[in-house]
Amino acid sequence: xxxxxxxxxxxxxxxxxxxxxxxxxxxxxxxxxxxxxxxxxxxxxxxxxxxxxxxxxxxxxxxxxxxxxxxxxxxxxxxxxxxxxxxxxxxxxxxxxxxxxxxxxxxxxxxxx
Amino acid sequence: xxxxxxxxxxxxxxxxxxxxxxxxxxxxxxxxxxxxxxxxxxxxxxxxxxxxxxxxxxxxxxxxxxxxxxxxxxxxxxxxxxxxxxxxxxxxxxxxxxxxxxxxxxxxxxxxxxxxxx
Numbered sequence: 001x002x003x004x005x006x007x008x009x010x011x012x013x014x015x016x017x018x019x020x021x022x023x024x025x026x027x028x029x030x031x032x033x034x035x036x037x038x039x040x041x042x043x044x045x046x047x048x049x050x051x052x053x054x055x056x057x058x059x060x061x062x063x064x065x066x067x068x069x070x071x072x073x074x075x076x077x078x079x080x081x082x083x084x085x086x087x088x089x090x091x092x093x094x095x096x097x098x099x100x101x102x103x104x105x106x107x108x109x110x111x112x113x
Numbered sequence: 114x115x116x117x118x119x120x121x122x123x124x125x126x127x128x129x130x131x132x133x134x135x136x137x138x139x140x141x142x143x144x145x146x147x148x149x150x151x152x153x154x155x156x157x158x159x160x161x162x163x164x165x166x167x168x169x170x171x172x173x174x175x176x177x178x179x180x181x182x183x184x185x186x187x188x189x190x191x192x193x194x195x196x197x198x199x200x201x202x203x204x205x206x207x208x209x210x211x212x213x214x215x216x217x218x219x220x221x222x223x224x225x226x227x228x229x230x231x
Contacts, residue, residue, distance in 0.1 A: 040217040049208055049221035050158065061219065093158055097216025101174045102148070104158040 002026050002096050006105025012113040019081040021108045023094035028074045031098060038098035041070055041079045044091045044107075053092075054079065086112060115139040117209055117222035124228045130197045133225050135209030142190040143167040145212050149183065149194045153205035161207075164192055199229045 003026040013019040021041075029038045037057035042050035052061045054070035057077055067088075069080045081088055089112055094105040120134045135147065149161040162173040164183040171183045182195040196203060206224045213219030 034215075036215075038215060042218075049210075049224055050218070051221075052213060052217055052219050055213060055217035055219075061213075095158070095217070100160075100163070100172050101176075102160040102216060104160070106157045 001101055002029065002099060002103050004094055004096060004103050004105040006094055006108055008108060009106065010109040010111065012111045013084050014113045015084055015086065017084050019084055019088070019110055021079045021081075021092055021094075021110075023072075023077045023079070023105050025075050025077075025096050025098075029096045029098035030074050037073050037077070038096060039070075039072075039077055040095045040097065041068075042093045042095065043088075044093065045089075050093065081110070084112070115211065115220045117211060117220055119207075119209060119222035119225045122226040122228075124230065125199050127200060127229055127231055129199050129229075130195065131199060131227060132193055132195045133207060133227070134191050134193050135222050136189065136191045137211065138190060140211075142187060146216075147185075147192045148210045148212070148218065149181075149192075149207065150210060150218075151205040151207045153202070156205075159205075161194070166192065201229050203227065204229045 005024045007022050031038050039057045041054040043053050044050040053064050053068050058070045067082045071078050092108045116138050118136045143166045146163050148163045152158050162183050164171045166185045180197050185192045206226050208224050209222040210218035211220040
């Protein structure tokens with residue numbers, strides 16, 4: 001099983017500033033045959049299912065603001081949220097879908113400072 | 114548009130069994146794998162298993178293997194999650210989710226709250 005280590009557990013950032021969340025899989029999630037990293041990022045607000053933000057580590061899902069940027073490869077990934085807005089307050093998860101069981105980070109709780 | 118609608122909340126006694134449903138619409142049912150996940154209080158998201166709606170082939174999380182069964186009914190484009198021998202630790206919100214491409218989850222059901230309590 002690939003263990004996903006996500007940090008920090010919680011984060012407080014001022015409106016308009018940048019939030020950075022890190023995710024480190026215990027083994028590489030780069031799929032050589034497709035030249036892609038099998039890693040996704042989700043946002044979850046209370047009472048709602050998770051919402052897909054980024055897939056293949058850096059491809060933004062349709063309709064997601066360009067303030068959300070995924071980067072990284074192999075075993076080191078980052079989600080950057082720039083120009084933080086009040087609506088960005090949520091729980092954020094990384095997920096690997098390289099191999100089953102698909103696994104998630106423990107989550108990062110993003111708040112406004 | 115793609116929609117996944119899950120069955121309603123359940124309250125069960127320890128040791129009981131549970132079946133919940135996820136009805137899909139808006140796409141060809143057999144073209145995408147469907148997954149089940151859960152989020153227990155104070156815990157992160159946990160993957161439970163997946164089903165290939167075309168063949169019925171399943172893969173389960175080893176932690177729950179033996180207590181979880183996934184089935185599908187192509188005539189109603191519905192997948193089912195069956196959990197047996199329920200424990201208090203199974204208390205969670207359960208989600209069905211459809212793959213977007215290779216295992217990322219673009220579409221989610223609304224979630225089903227399951228409470229296991231004596």
